[in-house]
Amino acid sequence: MIEIRNLTVSVDNRTILNDVELHVSRGETVALFGPNGSGKTSLLYAIIGIPKYTVESGTILFNGQDITKLSIDERARLGIGMAFQRPPAVRGVKLNHILELCLAQRGVTDSADINNCIHELQLSDLRNRDVNLGFSGGEVKRSELVQLLAQNPDFMMFDEPDSGVDLVSIQAVGRIINQLLEKEIMARRRTKAALIISHAGHILDHVNADRAYVMLHGTMYCAGNPGDILDDIREKGYEGCITCKK
Amino acid sequence: MQKVTMKTKAKKAWRKPSLYGPDIDLSVYTDQAEEQMPVKDLRELPGQISEESREAGITLESGCRSGSFFQIDHSVVLASSYESGLEVMNISDALQEYDWLSAFLWKAVSVDSDKYTAQSELNRHNGYFLRALPGHKVVFPLQACLFMKQEGLAQNVHNIIIAEEGSEMHIITGCATALSVQEGLHIGISEFYIKKNARITFTMIHNWSEKIVVRPRSAAIVYDNGVFLSNYICMKPVKSLQMYPTAYCAGADSTVRFNSIVSAEKGSDIDIGSRVFLKAAGSRAEVIARAVSTGGTVKARGHLIGEVAGIKAHLECRGLLLSDEGIIHAIPELEGRADNIDMSHEAAVGRINEEEIQYLMARGLRDDEAKAAVVRGFLDVEIKGLPEQLQKEIKNALKIKEKGNYLL
Helix, strand or coil: CEEEEEEEEEECCEEEEEEEEEEECCCCEEEEECCCCCCHHHHHHHHHCCCCCEEEEEEEEECCEECCCCCHHHHHHHCEEEECCCCCCCCCCEHHHHHHHHHHHCCCCCCHHHHHHHHHCCCHHHCCCECCCCCCHHHHHHHHHHHHHHHCCCEEEEECCCCCCCHHHHHHHHHHHHHHCCCCCCHHHCCCEEEEECCCCHHHHCCCCCEEEEEECCEEEEEECHHHHHHHHHHHHHHHHHHHHC | CHHHHHHHHHHHCCCCCCCCCCCCCHHHCECCCCCCCCCCCHHHCCHHHHHHHHCCCCCCCCCCCCEEEEEECCEEEEEEECCCCEEEEEHHHHHHHCHHHHHHCCCCCCCCCCHHHHHHHHCCCCCEEEEECCCCECCCCEEEEEEECCCCEEEEEEEEEEECCCCEEEEEEEEEECCCCCCEEEEEEEEEEECCCCEEEEEEEEECCCCEEEEEEEEEEECCCCEEEEEEEECCCCCEEEECCEEEECCCCCEEEEEEEEEECCCCEEEEEEEEEECCCCCEEEEEEEEEECCCEEEEEEEEEECCCCCEEEEEEEEEECCCCCEEEEEEEEEECCCCCEEEEEEEEEECCHHHHHHHHCCCCCHHHHHHHHHHHHHCCCCCCCCHHHHHHHHHHHHHHHHHCCCC
């Protein structure tokens, strides 16, 4: 589904991702670990196409198509979606309006899934508020999820969906992500794929990941079984990854 | 006796420039207008006039209006009330019919404020008189349209609006020009009197053109427990618009709210403000302004004057620059003259936030759609206290203007 080859990205002439390789296949859920400032969010921004993240070399392929030079909305319309970690507040634009716009792109006017999700994530009061304006950390995460549900992309990126979410809500967040990723059906039948950034890995208690990567200093250091990697990180810290690679 | 005094005062102010906005040479505009024939129904108006006035919020069907007033150039072509308890008249007729009315002429606005008020007194070309009788609550909005059809004309109108005790009315007033008009001057004096426990919502939609000069001069006096809500929308080009409506919270627990939404295209010079004097305990005021520039200049002023203890007032001005050439200058002023007052303001002027656009694009919106959504959101001032129908009409008016403008 998504394949990143030798991707080097800079922001303001400073290299922040260096020769990154990553792939996520249809039906797969992949975790991305790394300490703060390692480049995880930058990678997601480069994949979604935020212009500030300049691709110096390498390619991003989506379903075999080179999307490296496409605009954000072109990528979104091809089927790439993202739940932002710290989205901007958009004054005057209601969460509900964004949901309607997302649904309209799919030719849907009303969705039972959305209504159920809003109920489950306790977003009813936020529906008619300006998106992200005055939202708590947890509300932002839940609002991002319902927007993704309305958008229904094939490849989803979740940037720290568990940070700032309380222990009760994280279960609901996990359920929605599983719903988005069609976890209720057999793996080989799934059409969706995901890349999940998690700093502490809490979300992986609720969402099964098939593989994991570790990113340090803008470079991929490791790939493998998410449980094993997480255990190593918990035991030895990210320093252990550096030592391991040496 | 009073008329003589007013005329004398006006003559003294004949050349007095306004404190704000470019000084206008009044002599370039003609004072002579062709007489227009009255109509019994707005549907009798020529197509072009009805089309232009429709964009200023005027509806031709009387069913959803409690009254209609329509003036073309200097001629009042229709003044009708569709319900008892509501008076809709040509101000000239009303001044003849009611001796007491002259006491309300130049009571809220000073006749010698500047050359424009003076001009209006010395060469008045009608205007409207609207009055809700005591206790009468008007359900549907009443509408008034001041239309300019003749090239190079000065239209000087004087309007008086009175909400008697315990009454309520919603007014939608549209000002527009014929497409063919290149140059023109509109001076509109509006004086509002909101008596005890009365309420007026006043929504003004301007639909001028590139070469029109506009100098409204408005003031409202709000008595005990009265409410005055004023909404102003100008999304079309205008050569020069300068207005600084003033409200006086004269009675205890009176409330004033000004909302304004303006857009300045290249070549438009807009100097707009709202001022509220809070003169009585418990009075409340809120001034909300939104300004967009696509190349024109906007001066957005606001002035709150707290004169007694126990008042509360807030001023909010936000400006959005959509062009490198535009200028938005926010000038908020708070003036406290007593202790135990609560006054605040916030002002922000800036360009469209790229991060917001990119966020919406990540949901699949094209660049222009995302910008339109952000601008529309920016302009979406929730106008509290308006009936739902009128709220919808205002939103529709904004939508029409967006479509004809730069947004869609």
